[in-house]
Amino acid sequence: MAKKDIDWSNLGFGYMKTDYRYVSEFKDGKWDDGKLIDDDMIVMSECACVLQYAQTCFEGLKAYTTEDGKIVCFRPDLNAERMADTAKRLEMPVIPTDKFIDAVVQTVKANADWVPPYGSGATLYIRPYMFGKNPVIGVKPADEYEFRVFTTPVGPYFKGGAKPITITVSDFDRAAPRGTGNIKAGLNYAMSLHPIMEAHRNGFAENMYLDPATRTKVEETGGANFLFVTKDGTVVTPKSDSILPSITRRSLMTVAEEVLGMKVEHREVLFSELGDFAECGLCGTAAVISPVGKIVHKDGEICFPSGMEEMGPTIKKLYDTLTGIQMGRIEGPAGWVKEIM
Numbered sequence: 001m002a003k004k005d006i007d008w009s010n011l012g013f014g015y016m017k018t019d020y021r022y023v024s025e026f027k028d029g030k031w032d033d034g035k036l037i038d039d040d041m042i043v044m045s046e047c048a049c050v051l052q053y054a055q056t057c058f059e060g061l062k063a064y065t066t067e068d069g070k071i072v073c074f075r076p077d078l079n080a081e082r083m084a085d086t087a088k089r090l091e092m093p094v095i096p097t098d099k100f101i102d103a104v105v106q107t108v109k110a111n112a113d114w115v116p117p118y119g120s121g122a123t124l125y126i127r128p129y130m131f132g133k134n135p136v137i138g139v140k141p142a143d144e145y146e147f148r149v150f151t152t153p154v155g156p157y158f159k160g161g162a163k164p165i166t167i168t169v170s171d172f173d174r175a176a177p178r179g180t181g182n183i184k185a186g187l188n189y190a191m192s193l194h195p196i197m198e199a200h201r202n203g204f205a206e207n208m209y210l211d212p213a214t215r216t217k218v219e220e221t222g223g224a225n226f227l228f229v230t231k232d233g234t235v236v237t238p239k240s241d242s243i244l245p246s247i248t249r250r251s252l253m254t255v256a257e258e259v260l261g262m263k264v265e266h267r268e269v270l271f272s273e274l275g276d277f278a279e280c281g282l283c284g285t286a287a288v289i290s291p292v293g294k295i296v297h298k299d300g301e302i303c304f305p306s307g308m309e310e311m312g313p314t315i316k317k318l319y320d321t322l323t324g325i326q327m328g329r330i331e332g333p334a335g336w337v338k339e340i341m
Helices: 049-053 076-089 097-110 186-201 247-259 271-276 313-326
Strands: 021-027 035-037 056-058 061-065 071-074 123-132 145-154 165-169 206-208 225-230 235-238 264-267 277-284 288-297 300-303 337-339
Touching: 021 097, 035 097, 049 123, 056 076, 056 186, 071 097, 076 097, 076 123, 076 247, 097 123, 097 145, 186 206, 225 247, 225 313, 235 247, 247 264, 247 277, 247 288, 247 313, 271 277, 277 313, 288 313
Parallel strands: 165 206, 165 288, 235 264
Antiparallel strands: 021 035, 021 145, 056 123, 061 071, 061 123, 071 337, 123 145, 225 235, 225 277, 277 288, 288 300
């Protein structure tokens, strides 16, 4: 196996075409066997359901080179489970878990030369996605679908270390009560584009969304779950039916409780109590944890005691432990790391 001639340590977080991608078609009520192809272009009708009514969903996970040279990925069964939940909510056919994982494995194996070496700080990002493909002009689900998986090498989300970010409380609502906030649908992200660009234009890294019913409870950002640490070291994550169930967040909570012996709470978090926390972070696939130093809102700002210079001690311990498990430096719970080759 010969790695691609890439300056791995200077990769950005963006798309780079790799050699192969996986594609499977759903037609006449069933999925075909699926295959690897080298063509990255998609051809479909101008009236395809995905283009007219945004019937599409996606997942995101990574492949890593471990310390002993193996290529692995992290908890792909949970990505398969979440895509199945999303598909049901959007009236799309479910990808069976074994087919989903096999597609991920095939795609990573076929692009093994693109998996960054251990210690480079880079990883191979994996994007499974599905969309309604046949022409639909009346408002209804498609009859034919395409499931695809592509990969792209990406650099570390943070260049030069994870410096705490400043976020703002959005005036927009991320999701409606009993809406689609708890699934990974493309339409959710389209709705977040204007608020996040407004935040960036005003000098903030991200938005904090509050619950749309009362605007008194913390939900999430446009693409990550929140994690807070109390002054006595308890790890707290917000609970809501409209929060996307982040695989990273769930894994961090397990690490906190079962590996590090910390106290954890998954509960409603009131905006009014944020000033009582010692640390704050955003959990997601891309960065694992993005530390938050300050939250700006219409009546002032909340500055966390952990400060704006570096990760707080508890969040750093969680980050180091989870990334250690992912990279093979630390033994984690059984079944978390899927060996690919």
